[in-house]
Amino acid sequence: MAFDADEEILQDFLVEAGEILEKLSEQLVDLEQHPDDSDLLNAIFRGFHTVKGGAGFLQLDALVRCCHSAENVFDILRNHKRKVDSELMDVVLEVLDHVNAMFEQVRHHEELTPAPDELIAALDALAKPAGAAPAANAAAEPAEPATEAGSSDDNGDITDDEFEQLLDALEDEKNSAPAKSGGGSQSAGGDDEISDDEFEALLDQLHGKGQFAGPPETGKADDQEPEKPEDAGNNDGEDLISDDEFEKLLDDLHGKGGSPTAETSGASEAPADRKPAARPASTKPDKSSDNSDRPQAEGKAGATSAAPAMPSREANAPVAETSVRVDTKRLDDIMNMVGELVLVRNRLQRLGAQSEDEHMHKAVSNLDVVTTDLQSAVMATRMQPIKKVFGRFPRVVRDLARSLKKEINLEMHGEDTDLDKNLVEALSDPLVHLVRNSVDHGIEAPDVREKAGKPRQGKVTLSAEQEGDHILLFIEDDGAGMDPDVLRRKAVEKGIYEKDAADRLTNAECYNLIFAAGFSTKDQISDVSGRGVGMDVVKTKIGQLNGQLSVESELGKGSRIVIKVPLTLAxxxxxxxxxxxxxxxxxxxxxxxxxxxxxxxxxxxxxxxxxxxxxxxxxxxxxxxxxxxxxxxxxxxxxxxxxxxxxxxxxxxxxxxxxxxxxxxxxxxxxxxxxxxxxxxxxxxxxxxxxxxxxxxxxxxxxxx
Structure with a gap:
């Protein structure tokens, strides 16, 4: 692993890749529900491609291998050569689990544990078309991944593999085409150098035919217009570009001053050494469409053409950073200091109330306003959307539903509701228990639902909303609901209540029995539930957060659990x-x-x-x-x-x-x-x-x- 790289670069990778991997889990489950969504397929492809690029830069080969194989699968899917199905998603999600595990190892500077070869082989098998693809599609296929990857080319770099593919394609074209006059002598100088013809062809691939063309070669079609004298004057009839022209090429690629001055001998070595750090909007554009879209006048331009294919330099000007990464400990320290300021304000308000000095009252009143605003602003810096918790549940519900052979649709609302970062982390485990409980205990099997006149697919709803200085979380299902009589009987069997006391319990009190330690309505223990410890943990955790739990249920209609927690714990x-x-x-x-x-x-x-x-x-x-x-x-x-x-x-x-x-x-x-x-x-x-x-x-x- 190349952890000797700049720590700041590593942290940037961890932040960017972490956000992408969080989205991928949700996007993959969403794709299973909407397999024909091309935007979703492209987004997932770009996600794996971006993570692969960052991992390749840090030489995280095991991570690159996983992402590259997954990227190939989604390239096949978005080209409609294979359909999305549950078996394919099982393999992809398992690969994503390994990617996430390796990502955590990168975060902790540990040696990567590669994904099993059998899993990668299964993924590679899915990267092949489901049936025999037409020859035309097969011919066009190599150009498509690079074209699509161009959607993320705003970020810049091309990888070593992509550049090698470019050179291989050029070499194949040269070998298959008739030898051009003078071409053989140019490449005879060394195996590691590329000839001027190859370099010109590379420029044509990058920018389109004619953008950086030299003087016309002998034997070309007569109907092409002759090159302007001023364009060809610097070449002296040779198939070379001058130092000034090469400098202009670098300026067009990188922006003014973006690359140091290159020596003439380095002109042919620059591509092979991968000196450019950025590339145009498309690595391998379709030449026919590229040329047809340009005005005819562009075909006449030489190396000094005033209309490069790159965007204007103003468009490439760096945008000022609008965010700063701050350690959470520093935010906690600031929050503690604001807390001390609140205590001082409370003390001054008490003293000001005992004083008859009008100026004192005004000063205390102003301090109160400023302290309240500062308190709100600092709290806002610690706020995170609860989407960070909700994002993991599509995968949880999907995997659990498949293992229990149930059909379940998860709906989420209020994902942008903000609450304290510490609360976001603390609520994660209790919500997992509650959602798993709804899927396992609440939603019935498809056949049972059908007999009861319900749709085969059950529904679990997860929602959040703000109410004053508290957050309300709702976990609802349209399952079987809870039977108070069964709960009373179980409470007596487990010795929680005497029979007379259990009979006096209201229905609401019966529903709250599910949070008692060791209480479970399951007769058989499975790897999902039955031990009666999950809901007890939920109640304890919510209590530690100064929150409240309440349960509503209707037999045959479903259940609803409401959690009320404060916005902040500070x-x-x-x-x-x-x-x-x-x-x-x-x-x-x-x-x-x-x-x-x-x-x-x-x-x-x-x-x-x-x-x-x-x-x-x-x-x-x-x-x-x-x-x-x-x-x-x-x-x-x-x-x-x-x-x-x-x-x-x-x-x-x-x-x-x-x-x-x-x-x-x-x-x-x-x-x-x-x-x-x-x-x-x-x-x-x-x-x-x-x-x-x-x-x-x-x-x-x-x-x-």
Whole structure:
């Protein structure tokens, strides 16, 4: 591997190839659904071609081999010499897996593990036409890949292989054509040099006939117009171009000053040494169409013709960079500093409220506006579209559907919804579990769906949308839905509930049983599901993200899982409360409502304190007894504030001493002595300068309730 190359070049390859490979997985699955989409076929061909070019520059031969074979397959497909089918896609997707694995090895500067020879052989077999191709098509075939590859020629370089093919084609033409006068003596000087005739032919291939032509050869057709004297004056009747003409050729290829001055002896060696770093828009254009499209006057022009085939230099002028690559650690550091600024702002707002100085109020107000704008701007730099997560699911659903012999269509909406980079990465695994669950448990087999009057092809919908400072994610399917009675029975069998308690569960509470540890409705364990660990992991992970999960289902119609997570994990809106003389912060996402309560009106149900609000019963917890030392023996107050908090479909009431108000806080990790404290998510500094612990509601109830 050529990792001794410039690190910046390697990083550019990793960024560009990484984006292409992410798209390829989705494009390949889309192609299986729309096999006749020529734009999609060309996009996939260009994707493999671009990755191959970058890998070839870095001498990553194993990666080049995979991409080259895949490129050949899609060249055959886009020329309609073979049809897209599931077996072909199985091989291509397996190759893509190996390409992705090698790409990760490149990222970590590891030695590449080549794809198995059998796999490459299977891919090469698919690169041959399905039937006998007509002779005309076979003759035209060599020119087509290069012409199509020209769509990415804006990037510049031709590879060594492509240049060798050009020279081979020229050599074949020379051997098959009658020997031109004086031609043999020109190439006799050495095996490694190309003759002037070959160089002229190369220029004709690159720019079209007549663009850089020398004086007319003896024996040519009489109907061609004689060359202008000023065009041929510098050649003195010889079949050579002058230094000035060669300099102009380099300028046309590279732009003014794009190549150092070449010596006359280097004129014939420049192509073989691959000195040019750029090429025209098409490597091997069709000469007949190329010449017919040009005005007749161009055929009369010599080497000093004023109308080169290249675009204008203004069009080739470099475009100023509009983006900068920044390390995520630096963004995290900036975010932490903005968090500290938010704390200072909160402190100044509290002090400003106690002051009667008008100028102080204005200054604090301006600081508030600037801090809020800065906070939003820095958060925006960390935002990424959730498409980065969604992009992997077409492949996941496709492979799982084939292994389960189901027909499933995946629909995705809201892929441009932005959320914090850390959340994008953290949501990846939970969403994979949920989508696999929908495909395995939700969607029925095609025959079963047909008997139920449904289309054979099931549908899974993945969507995202922003709601205030939260993101809502929906995973829906039109499958069998969930039967609450089956869930109740399974809960009793697994010892999660007694039978009487299970019978009292509402349907919504039954649906949430799927998130219980070890719970599964599958009777047989497979490599896909049945162990009851996936959904438990989902619930734990979403809880760690300060998010919420809820499940809706209708028997025979399908199920819907809703995930609600904050836009960012760095700054959190909270409700500040007081328990005794200590401050605590409740995440606002968990707070449903607040009211003042006469505690003498509470009830006792199953030995637990409860309150009835609008005909709904809520368990009541005095969290002061859990969190404040010495509070357990204090007498209960007659009146208190009650905060109703939610975890999924469950609602409970927390009794608190005092409500301070809503405040945005910056989450700080707990110190080593407090790490792992049940019910605590972190700490923050309040507006009055005190330290407040942030309550983790699910963990608090799990450990104390």
């Amino acid at each position: 700054i959190m809106p909270t409700l500040m409360i007081m328990l005794g003389d200590q401050s605590f912060a409740l995440p606002l996402v968990n707070v449903v409502e607040i009211f003042h309560l006469d505690l003498s009106k509470k009830n006792i149900v199953d030995g637990r304190e409860c309150i009835v609000v609008r005909d709904k019963v809520f368990p009541l917890f005095h969290i002061k007894r859990w969190l404040v030392k010495g509070a357990a023996g204090e007498p209960e107050p007659e009146n208190a504030h009650v905060v109703i908090v939610a975890m999924g479909t469950r609602r409970v009431g927390f009794v608190v001493d005092q409500l301070v108000g809503q405040e945005e806080v910056v989450i700080k990790p707990l110190g080593r002595a407090l790490q792992g404290t049940p019910g605590m998510a972190g700490a923050t500094i309040t507006g009055d300068g005190r330290i407040a612990l942030i309550i983790d509601v699910p963990s608090l109830l799990q450990n104390y309730g």
